[in-house]
Amino acid sequence: MTSLKTHARLLARLAALAARTAMTACDGILQTEPVTSLPQDQMIQDAATATASLNGAYDALQSGSYYGLSAPLVGDLAADNAVWSGTFQFLGEMQTNRMQADNAEVTGLWSAIYRSINRANLLINIVPSVASIPEPIRSDVMGQAYFIRALGFHNLVKYWGPVPIPTAFTTGPDESKAYVRTPVNDVYTQVLRDLDSAQVLTRNITNTRYATPTAARALRARVLFYRAEVSGNANRLADYQAALDAANQVLAGRDTLVVPYADLFSALGSNTSEDIFRVAFNATESNGLSNYYLSVGRAEVAPSSGLDAAYPAGDIRKAVSVRPSSVASRPLNGTKWSARPGTEHVHVIRLAEVVLIKAEALARLNRLPEAVAQYNKVRIRAGLAPHTLGNQVTTQDAVINQIELERRLELALEGDRWSDLIRLGKVLQVKVLQDRPGQALFPIPIRDTRVSPLLMQNPGY
Template sequence: MNNYNIRRNIATGVAALTLLLTSCESYFLEPDSPQYIADNISIVDAKSAETALLGVYSALQHSEYYGGDGFQSAVNLAGGELIWVGTQNHYNTFVTHTYRADNRTLNDSWQAIHKVVNGANHIIAKVPLLNETGLTDQQRNQLLGEAYTLRALAQFDLARAWGNIPLVLQPTLNATDFSGLKQSNRQEVYKQVLSDLDKAEQLIGNNSNINRVTLPAIYAFKARVYLYTEQWDKAEAYASKVIANTAFGLVSWQTILSGKNTRESVWELAFSTADKSSYFSVWSSDAYRNTLAPSKALYNRLRDPLIGGARSALIKDVSTPAKTDFYVQLLYWRSNNDNPTYLFRLAEQYLIRSEARSKKETPDLVGALADLNAVRNRSSIASFESTSREEILLAIEEERRVEFAFEPHRWFDLVRTGRAGTVLGVKDTQKWIFPIPYNDLAADPALVQNPGY
């Protein structure tokens, strides 16, 4: 299946099948937790199973998850490079790290991510039971491989953002199915994520559509998880699998900004004018003050030819005498809201391997520098030279800072390396994870709030 609009395909498919839960009209009047609510779905044959899977992708592309706002906005604001200039103050709490359990963005993001978990759980539970329904073993394996990967991504994001989460591995059929389920800590969740990815790696077919799960996407994902779990040799090995694949390559920033599904993307979510993201309306506008704005410090870094290099194309100054220090990012510049979401890019694999090579028991600093400089040179930045592991690691951190300036990496990078206090001044480590949303605590008294909230 080539590049296509996922939600439009669902609309033209079996309209009665859906994995999207109806959003609560009132934030505080609906205590049911999303991971405890059943999806109205019927998976009975190959066609309905495919439609169900597309529903999970649709949930992944929800505006509150990877559709341009919500989860991504929270993480980007927490990373210290963006400022909030809108009127909704619950966003600004991520800049100041004063978020609370009743934060609307956290609640909406938590719900959106759990819809992906629950939808994937339905497929994982039901597809193996389909017999004599026109579903071949190859189709069955592909459906399951994609579902395991989607569940892994959602649970990975929940764990790195909230730390301690209920690890739900079965579909919910009624509101009390998993009431009382104890939370798992971050490392326990990461272990389950890797287990799901191991299964997916064995199941997934020879699919080359980068808008859906592919084997290289699973490799890239495993490299990231191994980086987070400090398994340096495995992080290096899986990143190397992606880098060695000739289907991918580091392309110019102009190509990334002007195109879609370039050789840079390992897994990219597609949007269109019929299936819009919310990037442009939240991030970019010359006509009115955008609500998510790059900081002046970030603007200066990206425009510095020795730091940003070709990445100066990611940002512009649209200041006027009436609007000073008014900067707009250009990664998500399309006014028809068909900007893609970059889940995994090749540049990340180079920087993962560079960091892993620097940190493993017997460091490979020459290899680490080669990977770091591949990303720098692509952006017309001079090679970095050093024989100090500490200096190389700081250079990698800085390179990730500008390379992923508008992608949700910076906050998680500083938290996983223990540097959020030093770099951002967030000395209270309890603020390095978000509070469990109020709604879920009200729905299930067995849930325990994260310390400090």
């Protein structure tokens, strides 16, 4: 686990950037293998080293402190979807919302996100000046780098609120001393600016293990959806309308859910028509999710009894995500992640989430019949009867609450629950934060506040 102070030292060598051999349907410009070690002045000299460095940026997403484990894990463990069942005390702190500023899981996630951003910054800063890179490759590399950076900044603002948003490649540890926290609205402005660039520049349109213009639109819908609630923006309804517009672009021609739910989480990460952006893993570069969620692994976490009880009778999603174990002390296994080793390709954003974003945006805009029709798509795929406005749901609040439930069940164990509780203002209804209500936001890692004295800590730590 690395801090902001050590990012440059790590990135200056691009160490251990392993080949993404599990990728399928790769476009030609993406097939260059990541390099193992290069001095900084030789990192990007031509198309080959530019695409190798891009693969290095994607490799950062595979980290066990990012999408290889932490990103899907912490959003459910801090909330009410998962419980600590192992020996790592820092995970117990997260479940009970008694985290310290040196919490290892939080520090690892923070550091991994900034590592991915710094690798993206390297590409964004250097690639435009390398004349030997053909324009199609230059454009695609830049577009994907902007996407990776936007994703990182958005993940940071969801968990920590105001955060530093460096846009220059860090070349020395002393640079982090000047880092300050950027207001939430300004972080969102930067994220949306990066997504604009990603959408325009990205040439890859087929390989969903890399960014595509569709992925940029989908992430834009998510970002606007979150900003409407948490940024203090006075134009909330405008944000919801913009999120709806972005969601409609993604859903045009594919506004139904036809893939069996279990097939979205196959052991080999098979392509599906509902993929938008996934992080690839294989037996060599595996994710740690099954090792943590199954009793045959480390068994550090388990689905909560509350999540288990939240599924209505007949919900197909329950059998995929939560099953009884044979261990009395942890009666449930998280079987959405069951490959041993973890070879599933982890969804960062998928079609059903965009459907539910559209549903809630419609509900917030008081277009209730349309909102119900949208969330019914996930219910029908789950084997449940559709709802009718005026029967199962009668008011705007009831529709929004039902969408919250559908998000909880559809996206269970994928890391979205805590951020949903935050943006909906329901954290204190669901979790007891004891004497630390400020723990609705995660702590800035203490080693970074010591290195960067201008980084003010979140309240309660």
